[in-house]
Amino acid sequence: MRCTGKVTTSRKNARTTRLSFLDRIISLLSASAALRRAIHLSKQSRVTQAFMLFARAAGAGIAEAEYRVGRCYLEGSGVPVSLTESVRWLARAAAQDHVEAQWLLAALHVHGSGTSGNRQAVAGNSSVAGLFSGEMALEPDFVAAEKWARRAAEHGSADGQAVLAYILTSGPESMRNLEEARRWYQRAAEAGCPQGALGYAQSLARSVTDDEGRRKVVENLRRAAQAGLVPAIYLLGVMTERGVGAERDLAVAAELYRQAAVKGYRSGQASWGRALMCGLGVKPNLAEGESWLRRAGLAGDPDAAALVGDLYVRGGSLPPNYAEAAIWFRRAAEAGHHTAARALGLLYLTGAGVARDPREAANWLRISADAGDLQARVDLANLLLRGVGDGDPEDLAKARHWLEQAAAAGDLVAALNYGLCLAAGVGVERDERQATQYLRRAADEVASAQYWYGRMLVDGRGVEANAEAGRAWISRAAAVGIADAEAALAEMMVNGRGGPRDPLAATALFEKAAGKGHVGAMFALGLLSGGGYDVPTDRTVAQHWFRAAAERGHAEAQKMLGRYLARGLAGERDPEAARLWLGRAAAQGLADAELDLASIRPMLPTQPCERARHVTDLADL
Known part of the structure; x- marks a missing residue:
């Protein structure tokens, strides 16, 4: 037995030695x-x-x-x-002329042979699927790629035909030939190449206009999807959701989106997330839907990032989170999503979730406007006309043009702003007659337009003066809380223009406007309370309102506050403060403030002997 074992082991070793030697x-x-x-x-x-x-x-x-x-x-x-x-x-x-080497070499050159990520994209595919993954490579060499792909295609390689068609479709502009690309895609598809079927479907989709052509698109997408090409699975979902070339079936579309999503295809993740959020062909699941949208957004899908931003703006069961919304809108905007750019601009304009910055708002609105977003154009035009930016005449002219277009399309807010441009000659030659026409059109629904149209009627600008009609329009705007309209109507009630005088009602309106920060209304309340307007005189109240307006830069209020303090009209005499406020009013060009300032003696000294001398001087006056 021992001998037999040794012999068996010896034979095994000999066999192994012979195999290695062989x-x-x-x-x-x-x-x-x-x-x-x-x-x-x-x-x-x-x-x-x-x-x-x-x-x-x-x-x-x-x-x-x-x-x-x-x-x-x-x-x-x-x-x-x-x-x-x-x-x-x-x-x-x-x-x-090794055909497989030719098309694979072409694929490497398309991806860019200097990047590890691209190497993995190609190496991980036994065919040309890497080209159709939706990911763009760096530093490609399309000249070399076209050379080798064409040789493989002409030798009958379906993979080579698909690569060549891809180059003719997506390569440099000088190489593109969509008709030739379609022919190569068709040959590859007919030879059973899934990538050829996908490319042929995409090529057909760009030009077909009849149902038969759309069905052919779906047929080729289905062949590619059955071979496991994820972009084809996703696109088949799109066609099925829309009912184009196939029967509309939201449940089937949702399942196709899910398949693409779990395979890591970001567009599929975005669509699957949207389906879950909205209950499109699947039971709604907000938490899971948001999770998929986040994945897609982080992977670079701009639509998904914008949707996540919208979710944070709306809030839902939780309060809105504008700071988080701004992060997602920025991600989407930087990826070219023009609606997200506008949303981000509006956040900067209002200071919601970010520091208020009108210039940054204008920057994002401009990006959206340049991409063709009509509402962003109107928003940007309004900003530019309010003085945000460099005041470039070309920008102002463009703003005027955008407002005119929007107004012509029925945007009443744009009609209001375009009317104001015409009235003031901003970015366009002044035309008050035409301005009133735009303002009148907007006044039916826009409260601010009611105020401005009323002003034009009262002042007789671009239309025959009609104080009564103007007051009626201004009253409509005041009734919905427009501060400028409240102040204007109150002034008309004080002087009886366009209707009866009513100083007490005017005071109430001025107080409403002042409570909204209207500086002119604050000044008016100071005048009314100072006496002489059929309103109870209270100079302490008057000085309070003059100070409120003066602190906000109102020159006349600064002058009146200076006079009150210089003369002690409200019981408080303060020559030093009076000099300060009169000086500010004079710096704004009020000549009578300069006269008041000159009449005030220098500040009284603090030394006893000096005080006694100045008291004697004042007694001599």
Whole structure:
């Protein structure tokens, strides 16, 4: 028994020695045999031994072996990854008209052979699926790519035809030829290439206008989707959701979006998230829907990021979070989403979630406006006309043009603002007659327009003066809380213009406007309370309102406050403060404030002897 065991072990060792020796003999004697042996070892996942034999056969100039070595270097199979070596060996095989080497080399050049991310995109695909992943590579070499793809295509390679069609569709402008691309895509699709079917479907979708053509698009998308191409799965979902080329079925569309989403396709994630949020073909699930939208947004999908921003603005069960909304709107806007750019601009304009910054608001609104967003154009025009920006005449003219377009399209707020442009000659030649027409059009629904149209009627600007009608329009605007209208109506009630005098009602209106920060109303309340207007005199109240208006830069209020303080009209005499306020009024160009300022003696000194001398001087006055 012992002898038998030794013999058996000896025989096994001898067999192993003979196999290893056989491998060495084969590799030495025949490059072709080495290639066959390498393929056999590769199928057994003995990749290191396989690579050594592939390399030996490639060294003998066998094209298939050169191709295999290139694939090994590309995929890191039995050897460390080396893109340089991969390209070198694939090029050698391609030069010998090895068709698979040609299209793979073309695909590498399309992706850009200097980036590891692109290498993985190609190496991870046994076909040209990497080109149709929706990810754009860096530093491609389309000239070399077109050369090798065309050679592979002309040799009948369906993969090569798909790569060539991709180059003719998405390559540099000088290379693009959509008609030729469609022909190559069609040949690839008819040869059973899933990528060809996807490309052919996309090519057809750009031009078909009839139902038969749309059905052909869906047919090719379905073939590509059945082969597992994720973009095709997603696009088939889009067509199914819209009922284009296929029966509309939201449940089927949602399932297709889900499949694309779980495979990491960001557009699929966005659509699946939207379906969950809105209950489109699936039971609503807000939390899961938001989660998928976030994934898509973080992956760079601008629509998803914008939707997440909208969620934070709306709030729902929680209060709105404008700071978080601004982060997502910025992410979407920087990816080219013009609606998100407008939303971000409005946040900067109002100071919601970000520091208020009209210039930054104008920057984002301009981006959205330049992308064709009509509402952003109106918003930007309003900002520019309020003085935000550099006052560039070209910008003002553009703002006027945008407002005119929006007004013509029925935007009543734009009609109001365009009317104001015409009335003031901002960005356009002054035309008060036309201004009143735009203001009248807007006045039916826009309260601010009611105020301005009323002003034009009262002043007779662009229309025959009619104080009664003007007062009626201003009253309508005041009734809904427009501060300018409240102040204007109150003034008319004080002087009886366009209707009866009513100083007490005027005082109440001025107080409403002042409570909203209307500086002119504050000044008016000071005048009314100071006496002489059929309103109870209270100079303490008058001084309070003069101070409120003066602190907000109202020149006349500064002058009146200075007089009150200089003369002690409210019981408080303060020459130093009087000099300060009169000086501010004079600095704004009020000549009588300068006279008042000159009449005030220098500040009384603090030394007793000096005080006594000045008291004597005052007594002599």
